Amino acid sequence: MVVALQAPSMTYGGRVRCTATKINCQCGMRRKKKIVGGTETLVNEFPMMAGVVDVASGAGIFCGGTIITNYHVVTAAHCPIGHSISNLAILVGDHNISTGVDSIYAALHRVASMKIHESYSTTTNLNDIAVMRTATEIIFSSGVGPVCLPFKYLGASFVGIELEATGWGSTDFGDPKSSVLLKVGLPVIDPGQCSKTYANFAATQICTFAAGKDTCQSDSGGPLFYTDYYNGLVYLVGIVSYGMACATNDPSKPIVNYRYILTAAHCVQNIPSSQRLQALVGDQDYKTDNDTPYSQIYDIESIVMHENYNQDTRDNDIAVLKTTVDMQWTRGVGPVCLPFNYWYYDFNKLQVDVAGWGTTSYGGPTSSTLRRVTLDVIANADCGKAQYVTNQKLCTYTPGKDTCQYDSGGPLYLRGVQRMYTIGIVSYGGACAASTPSVSTRITAYLNWIQSKTTDATYCVK
Incomplete structure (x- = not known):
C-alpha cells in the first residue's frame, strides 16, 4: 500500500507519525443450516437481526431493525413515531421472544439517540429510514453481528432476485405476532408494475411481491436481505416500509x-x-x-x-x-x-x-x-x-x-x-x-x- 502526503506549503522535510487502526470488516455472516419446508429461522441464523421494543408498553417488539455497527441499528423512519425515545430499546441475538432461554446471545440495549432522515415524508413514505444509536455497545459474537451494507451493489435493481425478509410480525392480518423469528422469500418486481398500485413509488424504493407471501404487521423496519452467491455474505438491500393487506393475491388488486x-x-x-x-x-x-x-x-x-x-x-x-x-x-x-x-x-x-x-x-x-x-x-x-x-x-x-x-x-x-x-x-x-x-x-x-x-x-x- 502506498500513501502520499502533501503539505499545504513548501517544507524542507520532517517526520510524520501515523497510526493505523484495524477496522473490523466482518459482516453478513449467517448460519448455513435451514429448516426444510418451514418458515422459522434457525436460532441466530441471522445474527444481524434486531427488534425495536417499547419497554413502557409491555407489548414487545413492534418493529424490526438491522445491526450495522457495534452501536447502530437501522430501521424505518415511521417506526419510532408516537414513541418516546426514553422508552425505546433494541433486542439483539434473540429467536423465541416468549422464552428468553433459547439463545445465549440475547441482549437488550437502550436507545440513546436516533436520526430520522431529514427528508422523510409521512404522506409519500419517501426516505423511510432511521438510524438508532444504542447507549451500550452491542457485543459481536457468533450469534450477534453486523450486516453488510451494499456498497458493491450501487445501481443494482435486484429485479427478478428473491430477497429474504425476516421478522417477528404476524402471519396474517390482525393475528398475534409470532414468538419465533420467521423468514420469507420475496421476489423483487419491476418498478413499473409496482407503480400501478402505489402512485408515489420512487426510484429510492424497492418493490416485492409473491402470491400468498408477504411481510405483515410489526415487520415494518425489518430487513430485506440479499445473500451473495459467491461469498455467502448477507447484504441489507431494503427496509420494510409499507404495503396493502398482508399477502394480497395481486399487487394491483389489494383485498x-x-x-x-x-x-x-x-x-x-x-x-x-x-x-x-x-x-x-x-x-x-x-x-x-x-x-x-x-x-x-x-x-x-x-x-x-x-x-x-x-x-x-x-x-x-x-x-x-x-x-x-x-x-x-x-x-x-x-x-x-x-x-x-x-x-x-x-x-x-x-x-x-x-x-x-x-x-x-x-x-x-x-x-x-x-x-x-x-x-x-x-x-x-x-x-x-x-x-x-x-x-x-x-x-x-x-x-x-x-x-x-x-x-x-x-x-x-x-x-x-x-x-x-x-x-x-x-x-x-x-x-x-x-x-x-x-x-x-x-x-x-x-x-x-x-x-x-x-x-x-x-x-x-x-
Whole structure:
C-alpha cells in the first residue's frame, strides 16, 4: 500500500507519525443450516437481526431493525413515531421472544439517540429510514453481528432476485405476532408494475411481491436481505416500509372490505329493521346532486349491535352495518384502516380529525356540507368531568372545538403513514364545545369483536 502526503506549503522535510487502526470488516455472516419446508429461522441464523421494543408498553417488539455497527441499528423512519425515545430499546441475538432461554446471545440495549432522515415524508413514505444509536455497545459474537451494507451493489435493481425478509410480525392480518423469528422469500418486481398500485413509488424504493407471501404487521423496519452467491455474505438491500393487506393475491388488486360500515350502537338501537336504513357515501353537500361524481346510496342488509351495549352508560357503543351489495371504490370512496398496529396506544396528546354533517352549535341546524374539526386526545385520567369513562373509551377536548349533534357514530381519524386510521366512534358529550370532554368508543378495544362480526371480510392493514 502506498500513501502520499502533501503539505499545504513548501517544507524542507520532517517526520510524520501515523497510526493505523484495524477496522473490523466482518459482516453478513449467517448460519448455513435451514429448516426444510418451514418458515422459522434457525436460532441466530441471522445474527444481524434486531427488534425495536417499547419497554413502557409491555407489548414487545413492534418493529424490526438491522445491526450495522457495534452501536447502530437501522430501521424505518415511521417506526419510532408516537414513541418516546426514553422508552425505546433494541433486542439483539434473540429467536423465541416468549422464552428468553433459547439463545445465549440475547441482549437488550437502550436507545440513546436516533436520526430520522431529514427528508422523510409521512404522506409519500419517501426516505423511510432511521438510524438508532444504542447507549451500550452491542457485543459481536457468533450469534450477534453486523450486516453488510451494499456498497458493491450501487445501481443494482435486484429485479427478478428473491430477497429474504425476516421478522417477528404476524402471519396474517390482525393475528398475534409470532414468538419465533420467521423468514420469507420475496421476489423483487419491476418498478413499473409496482407503480400501478402505489402512485408515489420512487426510484429510492424497492418493490416485492409473491402470491400468498408477504411481510405483515410489526415487520415494518425489518430487513430485506440479499445473500451473495459467491461469498455467502448477507447484504441489507431494503427496509420494510409499507404495503396493502398482508399477502394480497395481486399487487394491483389489494383485498379490502367492501361491505361493512362502523357506527355507534345508539344511532341504530331504535331502528326496527335494516330495510329502513341506507348509507350515503362519497358525498360532500347532500343538498345538491352535482358537487361530486362519487356520491352513491347503498341499502343496508343487516345491523349488528354490540351484544353488551348499555344505553345508560354508553358502554360498548359500537355497531356494524352490512350493505346489500359491494361498495365500489373510486378516487372519492374507499376504506379506512383499522388500527391493528396501534392496539396498545393510548393516543394521549395526539390530534385526531373528526368529520360529520352535524350541527355547528347546540340546537342549531345540521350542516349540508361535510365539515371536519381537529381535536386533542386527552388521557382518560384527565377526563374526570365526563361520566362513565372506561378503558374502552377515548376522550377528546379542545377549547372552542368539538363534535356536536348528529355527529354521533362518526369517526375519529388518526393520520398515519400515508393512511388514515379510525381510532374512535363519536359516542357522547356535554353541550357542543362545552368545558366537558367528549367521549368516543375506542376502536382498539373492539378489533376482535369487529372481526368476529365480519368473518367474510378482510381489511386494509398496515
